[in-house]
Amino acid sequence: MMSLVNDNNVQQVTSFMQEQLNNALDWSERHQLRSWLSALLCGFIVSLFHYAIVYFDSAVPGVSPPTPFSPRSKRDRERSTSLHLNYLCAFGTGAMVTLFMIVDF
Known part of the structure; x- marks a missing residue:
């Protein structure tokens, strides 16, 4: 069985979450x-x-x-x-x- 969690997936999820958090903070700052x-x-x-x-x-x-x-x-x-x-x-x-x-x- 192939592992679904690897370094590449974790990095993608981490970068996606950081991008979304930055977008939310920017939106709250603008408003x-x-x-x-x-x-x-x-x-x-x-x-x-x-x-x-x-x-x-x-x-x-x-x-x-x-x-x-x-x-x-x-x-x-x-x-x-x-x-x-x-x-x-x-x-x-x-x-x-x-x-x-x-x-x-």
């Missing part, structure tokens, strides 16, 4: 993908941090005020919304950080 992704990641981290502060600072975490992801009781369903301003501010801070990083203030 400024790194700056967009870093801005989105930083905004997400800030938003997550602010959300955690609001969550752990509440009287009973997740209950008073309820998180947007907590299950609602019958009494809460009668209210118009369970989304509180604190959690909206957490989302807003992440969005503002993302926007400021993209605009580069």
Whole structure:
């Protein structure tokens, strides 16, 4: 049985993979993908941090005020919304950080 893996095949695959990686890096550089992704990641981290502060600072975490992801009781369903301003501010801070990083203030 003939071996399918030899030095020539490995070199061809390696050169092909390096060429594809270089093409991908060139494409991401042309479209400024790194700056967009870093801005989105930083905004997400800030938003997550602010959300955690609001969550752990509440009287009973997740209950008073309820998180947007907590299950609602019958009494809460009668209210118009369970989304509180604190959690909206957490989302807003992440969005503002993302926007400021993209605009580069």
